[in-house]
Amino acid sequence: MDPIANFFSSEMLHSGIRLTTPILLGAIASALSSRAGVLNLAIEAKMLVGAFVGLVALDASGSTFTAILAAFLAGAATGGLMAGAHRLGVDLIVFAIGLNMLALELSVYLMRVLFGGTGVWTPDVETLGDIDIPLIGSIPFLGDLLSGYNILVYLAFAAAIAFTLFFRYRPGRHLLAIGEAPGAAAAAGIAVPRYQTTSLVMAGGLAAVGGAFLTVGELGLFARGMTDGAGWIAVTAALLAMNRPGFLIPASLLFGFSDAFAIRLQSTTDLPQVVVQLLPFLATLVVLGFVGYRAMRAAATLGMPKRPRGAARPPQPATSTAGT
Amino acid sequence: MQTALHSDQATQEVPVKDLDVARLVQRVSVPVLAVIFALVVGGFLIATSGYSPGDAFVTVVQSAFSCSPGYCNVATVLTTAAPLIFTTLGAILVLSAGLFSIGQEGQYAVGGLAAVVVGYALPLPDGVHSVVALVAAAIGGAAVGVIPAIFRIFLGANELIVSIILNSVIMLLLSFLVNYPLRQAGGSTSYTNVVDESARLAIFDPATKLGMNIVIALAFIVIVWLYLARSTWGYEQRMAGAASAFARYSGMRTRAAVIRAAALGGALAGIGGGIQVIGMNYRVIDGFMDGTGFNGLTAAILGGMTVFGGALAALLFSAIMVGAVNGLQIVMGIPREIGATVLALMIVFVSVQTPLVERLELWLSKKRGAAEIARRAAESPVAEG
Numbered sequence A: 001m002d003p004i005a006n007f008f009s010s011e012m013l014h015s016g017i018r019l020t021t022p023i024l025l026g027a028i029a030s031a032l033s034s035r036a037g038v039l040n041l042a043i044e045a046k047m048l049v050g051a052f053v054g055l056v057a058l059d060a061s062g063s064t065f066t067a068i069l070a071a072f073l074a075g076a077a078t079g080g081l082m083a084g085a086h087r088l089g090v091d092l093i094v095f096a097i098g099l100n101m102l103a104l105e106l107s108v109y110l111m112r113v114l115f116g117g118t119g120v121w122t123p124d125v126e127t128l129g130d131i132d133i134p135l136i137g138s139i140p141f142l143g144d145l146l147s148g149y150n151i152l153v154y155l156a157f158a159a160a161i162a163f164t165l166f167f168r169y170r171p172g173r174h175l176l177a178i179g180e181a182p183g184a185a186a187a188a189g190i191a192v193p194r195y196q197t198t199s200l201v202m203a204g205g206l207a208a209v210g211g212a213f214l215t216v217g218e219l220g221l222f223a224r225g226m227t228d229g230a231g232w233i234a235v236t237a238a239l240l241a242m243n244r245p246g247f248l249i250p251a252s253l254l255f256g257f258s259d260a261f262a263i264r265l266q267s268t269t270d271l272p273q274v275v276v277q278l279l280p281f282l283a284t285l286v287v288l289g290f291v292g293y294r295a296m297r298a299a300a301t302l303g304m305p306k307r308p309r310g311a312a313r314p315p316q317p318a319t320s321t322a323g324t
Numbered sequence B: 001m002q003t004a005l006h007s008d009q010a011t012q013e014v015p016v017k018d019l020d021v022a023r024l025v026q027r028v029s030v031p032v033l034a035v036i037f038a039l040v041v042g043g044f045l046i047a048t049s050g051y052s053p054g055d056a057f058v059t060v061v062q063s064a065f066s067c068s069p070g071y072c073n074v075a076t077v078l079t080t081a082a083p084l085i086f087t088t089l090g091a092i093l094v095l096s097a098g099l100f101s102i103g104q105e106g107q108y109a110v111g112g113l114a115a116v117v118v119g120y121a122l123p124l125p126d127g128v129h130s131v132v133a134l135v136a137a138a139i140g141g142a143a144v145g146v147i148p149a150i151f152r153i154f155l156g157a158n159e160l161i162v163s164i165i166l167n168s169v170i171m172l173l174l175s176f177l178v179n180y181p182l183r184q185a186g187g188s189t190s191y192t193n194v195v196d197e198s199a200r201l202a203i204f205d206p207a208t209k210l211g212m213n214i215v216i217a218l219a220f221i222v223i224v225w226l227y228l229a230r231s232t233w234g235y236e237q238r239m240a241g242a243a244s245a246f247a248r249y250s251g252m253r254t255r256a257a258v259i260r261a262a263a264l265g266g267a268l269a270g271i272g273g274g275i276q277v278i279g280m281n282y283r284v285i286d287g288f289m290d291g292t293g294f295n296g297l298t299a300a301i302l303g304g305m306t307v308f309g310g311a312l313a314a315l316l317f318s319a320i321m322v323g324a325v326n327g328l329q330i331v332m333g334i335p336r337e338i339g340a341t342v343l344a345l346m347i348v349f350v351s352v353q354t355p356l357v358e359r360l361e362l363w364l365s366k367k368r369g370a371a372e373i374a375r376r377a378a379e380s381p382v383a384e385g
Helices: A002-007 A010-035 A043-061 A064-088 A092-115 A140-146 A151-166 A170-180 A182-187 A192-219 A230-240 A245-268 A274-300 A317-323 B002-009 B015-048 B053-065 B073-096 B104-121 B128-155 B159-179 B212-230 B232-242 B244-249 B254-281 B292-302 B307-332 B337-379
Strands: B203-205
Touching: A010 A043, A010 A140, A010 A151, A010 A170, A010 A192, A010 A230, A010 A245, A043 A064, A043 A092, A043 A192, A043 A230, A064 A092, A064 A192, A064 B337, A092 B292, A092 B337, A151 A192, A151 A245, A170 A182, A170 A192, A182 A192, A192 A230, A230 A245, A230 A274, A230 B159, A245 A274, A274 B128, A274 B159, B015 B053, B015 B307, B015 B337, B053 B073, B053 B307, B073 B104, B073 B128, B073 B212, B073 B232, B073 B254, B073 B292, B073 B307, B104 B128, B104 B159, B104 B254, B104 B292, B128 B159, B128 B254, B212 B232, B212 B254, B212 B307, B232 B244, B232 B254, B244 B254, B254 B292, B292 B307, B292 B337, B307 B337
Parallel strands: none
Antiparallel strands: none
């Protein structure tokens, strides 16, 4: 009992929540874009942009608020670029591949040109402070879990909840319609391009804040490939959540905690952590297969959930028409 | 020449033939313009960081295409290009079947792992050993390559997304394998054993390791071109990608064609990994997935999804990379990331230009059509009935 309790220390829970934060913000961005009918694979690029711009702004201004705002704006601009490309009819997958590579290389190039050095840029800055919630913080176990993070952690979870609520209202419903059937949405008088542009801009900003969390919120340094694939994990997490706003938090938590669990496993035992890290990815593959299969079946049965009771099987369609 | 002849023979009836040449020029101009734009922006970036873009350009070209007795940069470009050509060909093969899989990175890694295991674990004679290693690499790559196709065809899942997840899975697995089961005993850092001498590819230039790797790569360019352009299988998979309804109605087994394309594309990317291992690195390190697969995909896009275009783009890729490291960074002190930045800009510009050129083509053909109608109306106003 004791070793197990030791293993699930409050430290591990804490780091799990922290590792979840950038993934969650990226996953919201990815889900928001998908819901607007755009497959956004440039989350990684936007995170890197946010991470770099955020740290540069922090170094220049000394204010964490300015840094996060700058990161958000830079990410939103990148999202706007993508929205413009989408309007032009650009193949966004190719565009996103280019953007990812551009963000990865250009950030390092600018870092080296502007600040010298080769591998890591460590400016003399103060990162975001942790916030202790007065009452909840003193509860033994829950306090450790819920309190003592920096503002971006709370912001990420608040954004996920806000996103869920947003889907309960008219614009959210419109967005849902656009993602499912852009043609029908346009015919119903919804301004599809405007929604798509807004979604992509917001997604860019959110993903960039996720990247800024790494530099401005946690580490206070920038290195090549800072995000380390967090953008791709975020896309995967959004897929695991089937792009449903309500599922984004649990899906991101699964990825974040599997990382934390793996780190803990590595430091306390000799077991390879790969199994734990693989789990969420394999779960996503299963979900993708399941969702795809259901969609395929739905297409085969013309959208009916299942064949009507007593109806004939497809090989004999004549009897079924006779029955009805 | 030929088109001119054609339009002569067809007299004044069908003078629209020469449009094909115009279209070809437009098609070629997309990547070429993108390269020029990217170079201009790259030059601007270099200029803003306080260096002369002209000097930088000259340095890149010099260092990418110079060859001194001691160290031949051209040879480095070719050795860098060899695995890249394979991932490019793999990407072209898969994309031409209408399967947007970007799993080349993972296929490359599995190919490398397969080759290294065969390379040090199986005692085989010279010559046979390297062939077996490459076959193992091909099988490994193919096994990974088929998975997205299976997900797409039998489960209706988006193959692009599946291939992205597979890349992540393989990255974790590679790190695990290199750190635990395959780790060299007593090694200070995480890498596998070194492949046997018998498994290594022949080398012409020891300094740059130029050898059979580029020869095999060049041979495969021709093989893949023959396969795609001249074989039944190639035709089937191209039709499955370009016009799947047509392919099905004419009795082709499109599912089989797509799965075959995915397997062959994966095999090519896998061989790329294998070639890198038995021709260059001789072992797999944690961090073997260095973007060669992704760069192959981008070279395929830059090359307009054609075999020779893609191969040229792969060569351009490695020339710029080598020029940026050996020229800009070492000679001029400009960070080498500028090379990859320019390459990324090329991809962005190509993707943006494609729809613009399509619009231009549409506009031009409309204008041409209108002019043609007007001309005919002016020539024979009585030809009503």
